[in-house]
Amino acid sequence: MSVRDFNHHSDPAVRVDPFTAFDRFRDERVFWTPDLDGFWVLTRHTDIRAVLRDTDAFSSQHTSIPPAGWPRPLMPVELDPPDHGRYRALLARCLNGKAGNVIAKAVEAESARLVERLAPLGECDLVVDFARPLQNALFAALFDVPEEETKACAQWADDLLQDVDPDRRSRATKDFMAYVGRAITEYSTGERQGDGSGLLDLLSSAEVDGEPLTREQALDMAFLMGMASLDTLTNSVSFTFRYLAENPEHQHRLAAEPAIAGRAAEELLRLHSVVSVARTAIKDIEVAGVRIRAGDRVLCSLSLAGRDPHNYPEPAEADFDRSNSATHVAFGFGAHRCLGARVATQGLAAALRDWHSSIVDYRVRPDADLVMDGGAVCSLENLPMVWTV
Numbered sequence: 001m002s003v004r005d006f007n008h009h010s011d012p013a014v015r016v017d018p019f020t021a022f023d024r025f026r027d028e029r030v031f032w033t034p035d036l037d038g039f040w041v042l043t044r045h046t047d048i049r050a051v052l053r054d055t056d057a058f059s060s061q062h063t064s065i066p067p068a069g070w071p072r073p074l075m076p077v078e079l080d081p082p083d084h085g086r087y088r089a090l091l092a093r094c095l096n097g098k099a100g101n102v103i104a105k106a107v108e109a110e111s112a113r114l115v116e117r118l119a120p121l122g123e124c125d126l127v128v129d130f131a132r133p134l135q136n137a138l139f140a141a142l143f144d145v146p147e148e149e150t151k152a153c154a155q156w157a158d159d160l161l162q163d164v165d166p167d168r169r170s171r172a173t174k175d176f177m178a179y180v181g182r183a184i185t186e187y188s189t190g191e192r193q194g195d196g197s198g199l200l201d202l203l204s205s206a207e208v209d210g211e212p213l214t215r216e217q218a219l220d221m222a223f224l225m226g227m228a229s230l231d232t233l234t235n236s237v238s239f240t241f242r243y244l245a246e247n248p249e250h251q252h253r254l255a256a257e258p259a260i261a262g263r264a265a266e267e268l269l270r271l272h273s274v275v276s277v278a279r280t281a282i283k284d285i286e287v288a289g290v291r292i293r294a295g296d297r298v299l300c301s302l303s304l305a306g307r308d309p310h311n312y313p314e315p316a317e318a319d320f321d322r323s324n325s326a327t328h329v330a331f332g333f334g335a336h337r338c339l340g341a342r343v344a345t346q347g348l349a350a351a352l353r354d355w356h357s358s359i360v361d362y363r364v365r366p367d368a369d370l371v372m373d374g375g376a377v378c379s380l381e382n383l384p385m386v387w388t389v
């Protein structure tokens with residue numbers, strides 16, 4: 001058994017580049033780290049999928065290491081079967097079918113609007129000026145926030161995302177929960193009207209197994225949906241554009257062939273799978289040739305899975321013609337696979353299409369000092385870029 005000193009939150013290498021920080025462990029199939037009270041780290045696509053699929057042997061009770069710190073399990077992501085499926089099905093109603101199309105269209109419209117505004121400027125901070133507004137549009141459409149309230153929501157979203165000031169984050173969480181609580185009450189008393197497809201409207205009257213949701217459950221689910229949709233899309237878009245800014249041949253291909261945007265989005269999600277998820281063994285089991293004991297925690301870095309050379313030759317390079325890009329696990333795998341996968345992929349594809357229809361030969365500003373981090377979601381805080389207009 002290999003033992004390595006590795007903490008995905010504080011290892012200095014993750015601040016330089018979280019993806020190459022994980023890549024350093026490529027030669028180990030599995031290792032144990034004593035950090036954060038000890039956990040296993042898996043590196044192979046096949047082993048990670050096996051763990052995520054096996055809900056008999058692995059619990060989702062804590063999906064991050066260390067645990068998220070929310071006083072109750074985050075619903076539905078930290079529930080196990082059979083409860084999990086019931087709450088997942090409820091949330092799926094505001095992300096699948098017609099409701100999902102409305103959200104995807106809102107993100108597409110915002111992408112086109114942002115590109116039109118940014119293209120003549122010749123420079124922007126991609127994270128602040130493009131990735132976050134895009135994610136805020138998704139958030140507003142999912143929660144069905146009226147126009148006049150979107151600004152406050154965008155501010156909370158921005159404050160929640162920046163973790164340098166814990167006070168600001170905790171204030172934003174409180175304000176956001178108070179807003180959500182008020183809106184749910186207003187929907188249930190008829191003060192607010194909706195067509196039932198927006199998340200808060202849905203949560204105000206939802207039942208599971210014939211029982212209405214408790215207020216706590218409704219708030220917890222709204223919180224999870226907020227969290228799940230925030231850093232993930234922003235950082236996926238941001239890391240994607242950092243890579244493209246450094247690889248102009250891919251920019252030119254996207255500009256010349258807009259029809260490949262959908263498949264390019266899948267390949268770029270594979271290349272930068274930003275999330276790491278954790279599971280806890282509920283029985284003794286052998287995985288990747290090691291004996292994992294009941295109670296042991298396992299970290300599944302989806303970045304390692306996406307860049308596993310056993311599945312993807314030249315894994316650190318984008319290849320828009322790769323035949324198996326869509327087998328990536330950026331959205332997880334198995335029972336808990338991301339409910340937002342479709343709208344997020346469509347959003348990224350729209351961003352790639354719109355951006356390259358107007359802006360090419362963009363590059364990272366030479367004096368830029370990029371700030372990155374690891375943790376449950378790999379993050380890129382800033383991406384100053386320039387191009388010729």
Ligand code: HEM
Pocket residue numbers: 052060063076077078088091095138142224225228229230232233236274275277278302329330331332333335336337338339340341343344345
């Ligand atoms: C590129 C953007 C995104 C990425 C990379 C991503 C990634 C993930 C991953 C890896 C999981 C699985 C967690 C686990 O197995 O423990 C997950 C679950 C989930 N995601 Fe996403 N996500 C993204 C966007 C979104 C969006 C936009 C939404 C909502 C609109 C969303 C809602 C959810 C929900 C509700 C779950 C829990 C599903 C369940 O437990 O059944 N995600 N996501």
